[in-house]
Amino acid sequence: MNAPLPTAQLRQQLYRDMDPHHLTPLWEVLHALVPPQPNTPCVPAFWKYADVRPYLMRAGEVITAEEAVRRVLILENPKLRGQSAITQSLYAGLQLILPGEVAPSHRHTQSALRFIVEGSGAYTAVDGERTTMKPGDFIITPSWTWHDHGHEADRPVVWLDGLDIPMVRFFDAGFAQNDTTKSQQVTRSEGTSDARFAHNMGPVRPVAPYGATSPIFSYPYERSREALEQLERHAPVDPWDGTKLRYVNPLTGGWPMPTIGTFLQKLPAGFAGKGWRQTDGAVYSVVEGEGEIAIARDGQETRYAFGPRDHFVVPSWHTARLSSERGCVLFSFSDRPVHQALGIHNEERLS
Incomplete structure (x- = not known):
């Protein structure tokens, strides 16, 4: 009489027999699927603008904005190379437009933000309205809206692009369409959206022109910085964030973009x-001033000394600490709206 096979051998035979039927045992992967704490593959990363800018300018020499459609250098997370992602859900890149150029009109389901890093005088147009770009301005391209960029001044302009490309890719929901003209027709004067929605007033019979996205597509830095300056002088400074505000959709009071x-x-x-640490990974752009970010996980700490126009990413559930001897201003974006909509957002503020 043959001795019964050991349990381990029976299990392996089971796995081999059911594999052709596209079956796999949950118990072999359960701990990876449902870990004891968030376990992102992403790592902290830092891009010093003085190092990046020469490559942007060289890109301007070898390809035009029209040829490239969008002349951008992608900020890739070191652990996500080849995936065009700075975190698993977000894309970031630095875009260059030179005097006289036009980045042609198109639209896509992905939502996009532009945060102006260097230069003035370029414009972005969204569904028939232009806005002039200035350093520190936060500009939105809502999902499925026609948009193009142009430059009529005399110096290069660079901005940070932030999109939900990896998130939309995860849902297999990406679409894009090129316009029939290089630049869309301007049908509203500059500042129309601002006048209608950005002065604590709104239309008597409000219509959300961009669905769940803010009807204001340009948030000027001058106005936003003034609010921070006032609060720093007259309100308590938060021990974790300094003085920090979130941009809002004036129609809802919620996030200006549904995914970012x-x-x-x-x-x-x-x-x-x-x-502090949080489940939403965050991308930072240094607007002015200098400081340091310390990012730690599993006993390993990374420090970056940052200055104007530098960029860095704090991945999900990494402990971060900010400091500044002379003071600074930071813009950041993350996928927090999606975390909150799904009820999975977590944050710890450490003492």
Whole structure:
């Protein structure tokens, strides 16, 4: 009489027999699927603008904005190379437009933000209305809206692109369409959206022109910075964030974009922040001033000394601490709106 096979051998035979039927045992992967804490493959990363800018300018020499459609250098997370992603749900890149150029009109289901890093005088047009770009401005391209960019001044303009490309890719919901003309027809004067929605007033019979996205597609830095300055002088400074505000949709009071949350914060001189961690990975652009970010996980800490126009990413569930001897202003964006909509957002503010 043959001895019964050991359990381990029986299990392996089971796996082999059911594999052709596209079956796999949950118990072999359960702990990876449902880990004890968030376990992102992403790592902290830092892009010093002085190092990146020469490559942008060289890109301007070898390809036009029209040829490229969008002349952008992607900021790829070191652990997501080849995936065009800075976190598993977000894309970030630096886009260059030179005097006299037009980045042709198109539209796509992905939502996009532009945060102006260098230069003035370029414009972006969204569904028939233009807005002139200035450093520190936050500009939205809502999902499925026609948009093009142009430049009529005399110096290069660079901005940070932030999109939900990896998120839309996950849902297999990406569509794009090129316009029949290079530049769309302007049908509304510049500032129309601002006048209608950005002064604590709104239309008597409100219509959301961009669905769940804010009807304001340009948030000027001058106005946003003034709010931070006032709060820093007259309100308590948060021990973790300094003075930090989120951009809002004036029709709802919620996020300006359905998939991407955007923030602006000011760290006062001498700020030594406490640590925090959150499930939404965040991308930062340094607007002005200098400081340091310390990012830690599993006992390993990385520090970046940052200055104007530098960029860095804090991945999900990494502990971060900000500090600044002379003070600074930071813009950031993350996928927090989706986390909150799904009820999965978590944040810890450490003492």
